[in-house]
Amino acid sequence: MPDLPQHKPVLAGTAHNVTGPGLRLEALPEGHLLHVLGEIEPAALAAELTKAGFAESSIRQAGFRQWFVAGDEPLAPAGLNALTAALAGKAFVTDQSHGRIRIGVSGHSSRLLLSKGTAVDLDPSVFAEGRSVMTMIGHISVQIARTGDDSFELTVLRSFAESLWEDLRHMAASAEKDSGA
Template structure:
């Protein structure tokens, strides 16, 4: 049997290089796609020690992002989807939580650089300036339903439904042009 190879929703839209107007300090943004992540939705789990409202907690190689009451989004860069689900099932075996593999269903974009908050604030009603590393918010960005995870003072990951990945990518590029950006 052939190995399954995931294809990026951005495959025909992704062009590396530098674009837009560079300011006095050069290009203010870096846009990139994060590939190969295992992702799962966790519903109805009473997670003690889990993230609080708008929070993220990382335990070993799994990060849990709070997305709503009783809902978390689990992400791992080092586990594959089966290993992530097995790890979550073991941890949640005594609960009635449900798990759904979403590794194939999301495009994850990293926005980094000095102007990342300004770029996302163009289309998101959430207060980007108030976000600190570890915060996450399920919100809208332009007309896309997204999860925004503040990874550091200088970057955020944006999770969007795979079918909207190319459209959001184009929106980000259009919004980033005034700041100048690099695609890595």
């Protein structure tokens, strides 16, 4: 039997973290990412996630009646089956864990860095914690979610992750110069 391909995290060959004064880029664990589509409200979805063992996962709006459910833990087939059964008739669930990568951007210069790549207004008064948006950073489609006052999580298609990582590293160097660090 031929050797089966082994899973290798897409950003494994890069430095996992880039830190500087006021900024941190972090390759987040390739846990799970589920795409939920349907007429279920976020509160009801959160309740079903808890019952199915996804209590630590976050829910991010990904479009009209669409959510991403993201978490650090690898996807267990039993949990996915339980969630799919619980949402039957209300929403559809597709596993996107294999196709998308998450990158953390944090620190007091995080908004400055992201402003170099996107036109989204990331001021906390407009883009509050828990909010998410699909946008472009350069030529790459990305979901940006605010996870804290000065922290964001970027979700990108797996095939664009290395390119986005390099773009973020270059923008980070520029942001450090602009912030006077």
